[in-house]
Amino acid sequence: MSKISLLRVGLLLLVLSTFTFAAKVKHSVWEKGLSFEQYLKKYQVPEEVLESLDGEDALLVSDVENTKRYYELIASNGVLLQALIPVGEELQLHLFKTPKAYKIEVIPVAYQKNTYVSLLSVEKSPHADIINKVKNRGLATEFTRLLKHSVNFRGIQKKDKVAIVYTQKMHLGQPIGVPNIKVAMLESRKKKHYVFKHTDGKYYNEEGKVLVQKYMKKPLNHVRITSHFTNRRFHPVLKRWKAHLGTDFGARRGTPILAAADGKVIFSGWQGGYGKVIKIQHKDGYVTLYAHQSRLKSKTGQRVTQGQVIGYVGTTGRSTGSHLHFGLYKNGRAINPMSMVKFSTGGLTGKDKRAFLNRKKKYTKIINKIFDDNMPSHVWNTVNEIAVSPEMKTYYKNRGW
Ligand SMILES: [Zn+2]
Known part of the structure; x- marks a missing residue:
């Protein structure tokens, strides 16, 4: 490396470090109804930055309006240096300032996908207790949605039991997206009511009958x-x-x-x-x-x-x-x-039903073990896998992260 380029590197580092020391990380909530174009305007980021995006990316940018939490790195003079704005469940827009211009790219959100097993004893209601003890509002909503078809919630008493096996994506200690319930059980008046998710993504009761009807119809008469x-x-x-x-x-x-x-x-x-x-x-x-x-x-x-x-x-x-x-x-x-869109109805038959009964056996065993061990309360991991795909590892590696 020549002296001049070394000097350049030194200068660049100096500039970067002044930015870094004077900049603040801000954790904000996306303003309701704010479009990405309006957001750019707020920080005087030229709209030309969007030109590097193609049609599909442009649709992602439109989806920013559904964003909740996002991060910003702002210099002491108010200039936006960097923003990380989640879109969908697994990607985020990365807007950043380079010495020449702003740039934008779509990068993955690093998350962990864990399998959890929860057991709790009803004190107020399953919904309220799941929120209070498990700290997962999405799980409370899903549990209620799945069980309300087979159990009369008004008949639930104190000390009735709730057991759920589910996977949840986690990012910075927060659940992201809707939890994926594999099996849910509610024991009420000494009777156990189960809901099982099959490999087709639908929920069935113990007999293999469809429990939760998909209440949406196709948006076109003929779909391709x-x-x-x-x-x-x-x-x-x-x-x-x-x-x-x-x-x-x-x-x-x-x-x-x-x-x-x-x-x-x-x-x-x-x-x-x-x-x-x-x-x-x-x-x-x-x-x-x-x-x-x-x-x-x-x-x-x-x-x-x-x-x-x-x-x-x-x-x-x-x-x-x-x-x-x-x-x-x-x-x-x-x-x-x-x-959620209904294409066919009916229960499981033949090979599908046998596969379902096998899964049911496996999950009933897990639930019963929780009960036998009388795990006091309420969450622990059974599986701990980091959901990083091989391509993503390469991507991070290439960028030296
Ligand atoms: Zn589309």
Whole structure:
């Protein structure tokens, strides 16, 4: 290394360290309804920074409005040096200042996925007790949603027992996304009520009958999926992280779009990459989103019923052809729309039923062991795996992290 370049490195380090010492890390909550473009304006970041993003990334940027907590590194003179803003469950926007200009990239959120087993004795109600003791509001909601079909919650008494085996993604000590309940049990008046999740993603009772009906319908009469939901994938050619926070259905311009379930339209209008878009609020904290429409047929505030025509397929916003981008959100987080849309009904038969009974046996054994050991309360790990995919390890390694 020549003297001059050494000097340059020295200068750069000096500049960086002055920044570092004078800068503060800020942990903030995203302002409701704030778009990413407005956020850039707030810090006088030129909008050209968005030009490096392609169509799919632009949709991710539109999704920033669902963000809750995010991080900023701000210099003492108020200049934004860095921002880390989660989008979806597994990716985040990384906006950062270089000596020349601002840059933006999409990078993965490092999280841990743990399997937990919880056992607790009812004091107030299963919902309140799960929040108080396990400190996981999402788990309380999911447990109630799954069990309310088979147990009369009014009959629950003190000292009734709750047992849950579930996996949960954790980031900086906080649960992210909806917990994935494998088996849940409620013992009430000496009778045990179980719910099991099968490999098809549906919940069944002990006899292998579907317990929780998926109450949403397809948003188009004829569906042809052209792009599936992904929380995170690595694009092998672009060498970049991508996500697709919805399901795309190919359909001709003008095809009627149907409300997936009863609800209230909470947004009808234009929104960034989504173009003409409608969002509907449903029960249990679900929101559906219908993007790239050619014409909107329902207004903000309007009540709609399942199957009602709310608009027409188009290609507005960041879209390369006529299609419907259908998104589903649970408590503000994008989840796979197909997990709630009903395509077929009925219980398990034949090979599927035998596979189900095997899983059921395994999980009933775990639950019974908890009871036999009489574990006092309430959470401990059974499995501890770090959910870092091999590509992600390489990615971090290449950047020297
Ligand atoms: Zn899409």
